[in-house]
Amino acid sequence: MVTYKETHAGAKIDPVPDVWTGTWRDSRPFNPEGAQPENALTGTIFTVNAWRNDPLIVPADFAGLRFWRDTDIAELAPGGSELFCPRDYSAMSGTRIWITGSARRG
Structure with a gap:
């Protein structure tokens, strides 16, 4: 399995045009599947890739x-x-x- 993390790239970078490897909720125009409702997800949902350490x-x-x-x-x-x-x-x-x-x- 290959995951391109397109949400973090800010662009469609997977060479397969109709496959989305970004986050479930990403509604930006380069997501060919569009944002999906949370209740349609089977499995686990991505929440954060890193956390901020600000005072x-x-x-x-x-x-x-x-x-x-x-x-x-x-x-x-x-x-x-x-x-x-x-x-x-x-x-x-x-x-x-x-x-x-x-x-x-x-």
């Missing part, structure tokens, strides 16, 4: 939101921000490294 930065402008009530963020000084560090995963050992807490900036 979450909460500026003081959001400190007053109800979501942050009773947290350190609710006490942020004007112009400050709170940085939540991302988590990491070691593919070699299979362990997940949890970086707890946050770092205040400003």
Whole structure:
């Protein structure tokens, strides 16, 4: 079986014109089969090829939101921000490294 991952290529790259090797939901024009409904899938659905490892930065402008009530963020000084560090995963050992807490900036 050959899979070209056409969804990631952003183009139809499989030499067979009427065979789609991209993701099930891809509705872009180069998908000859078009997007299919989820309830028509037999098997497993592709969800993600990789994940982002971006930190979450909460500026003081959001400190007053109800979501942050009773947290350190609710006490942020004007112009400050709170940085939540991302988590990491070691593919070699299979362990997940949890970086707890946050770092205040400003």
